[in-house]
């Protein structure tokens with residue numbers, strides 16, 4: 001790996017830096033997965049080999065626990081599952097996801113050692129486990145996991161010390177990476193990617209990490225189970241510059257980000273954006289409202305009013321989340337509408353609580369097929385995100401894509417096509433041209449471009465064609481509103 005090297009990052013321990021200049025969209029490294037497992041909550045809905053969500057899965061006839069799309073997936077996953085399968089059978093049940101992951105890691109360590117490819121920059125032994133930083137409660141939980149691990153681990157296999165098992169659990173705790181489904185829309189499992197563990201955090205990073213399993217449409221067992229991540233540059237990075245990714249969503253206030261980072265990753269963020277509290281003011285700002293009469297100047301909403309509506313929004317967000325968890329989407333819409341009405345002309349269009357409401361409203365209304373209203377909120381949300389996020393932020397690109405589809409669904413072909421093009425430009429950097437989402441987006445771009453041409457020639461023909469297209473739903477991006485996609489980088493407990 002000639003583009004990156006390990007170095008001692010001042011105040012951060014080990015880190016990675018570029019050894020030569022790279023540009024937006026360049027891949028700094030591809031890191032194959034050391035081991036991964038499906039979340040406990042999704043074991044019956046996701047293939048244990050390719051991690052695709054499936055309506056129908058086939059059980060492993062031996063352990064009755066692992067489930068697969070088909071024979072091909074089962075065969076491809078056998079190397080990883082073989083020992084696990086026997087252990088589950090003799091243990092009588094499958095242990096939790098943490099233990100399953102630790103066991104898969106241990107089996108691989110036994111078989112291949114701590115370094116499994118020449119691209120791997122660190123051994124697992126050298127990774128930080130932060131056991132000494134962990135609060136008492138979490139340590140207790142970890143000890144229970146270690147205990148159960150030892151019960152689960154076959155007596156006949158190579159035995160490991162409590163220390164080395166605890167180390168692996170510690171590493172998983174702070175570096176367990178969320179593995180998403182094939183479209184990157186929902187987290188379905190957790191895995192360990194050794195090189196990624198070396199990339200330090202910055203709230204305004206110069207890289208992004210994306211899971212790309214290669215082309216899933218190819219019926220190729222080689223690619224079928226190969227889970228790998230790519231570290232991609234968001235802009236120009238000079239030789240010698242440290243490579244960083246963000247572990248948390250930038251849309252949080254600097255204080256909240258710092259707290260999350262401390263709690264989960266045990267460090268105090270000293271990045272420039274945290275130190276200067278960059279954009280915190282925008283995220284909590286009040287609206288600047290036009291005067292009622294023309295001669296009156298624009299005025300700022302009073303601080304008290306902004307504070308009052310901000311506090312009200314916090315309450316409403318909680319209510320909304322509850323309704324959403326119950327999949328009571330009509331209730332979600334009702335709560336959001338009520339809140340949005342109060343926020344209007346009081347909170348700025350970059351206020352994060354207002355953005356959150358717009359985002360939910362847009363998504364749920366589009367699910368309920370109120371496309372026109374959904375498009376309005378999607379548009380507002382994109383405008384707000386553009387002012388806050390890095391221009392090549394993956395979340396921004398995904399939001400633009402969804403907003404583009406919503407506009408297309410509402411019949412605003414011109415705006416829709418424009419947004420899809422912008423989203424495509426971002427995703428070419430953050431996801432790359434071979435990612436399934438980028439491919440979908442490319443197809444959408446071509447279709448909307450064709451429709452736009454048609455629209456300009458003959459509006460009537462365009463509208464009747466669109467009606468037909470909507471019935472066939474070729475652009476179904478969101479089967480059901482999902483919880484925020486994959487925002488946090490590593491798994492939160």
Ligand SMILES: [Zn+2]
Nearest residue numbers: 047050069073
């Ligand atoms: Zn599969």
Ligand SMILES: [Zn+2]
Nearest residue numbers: 060062063085
């Ligand atoms: Zn099995």
Ligand SMILES: [Zn+2]
Nearest residue numbers: 203269271274
């Ligand atoms: Zn920071």
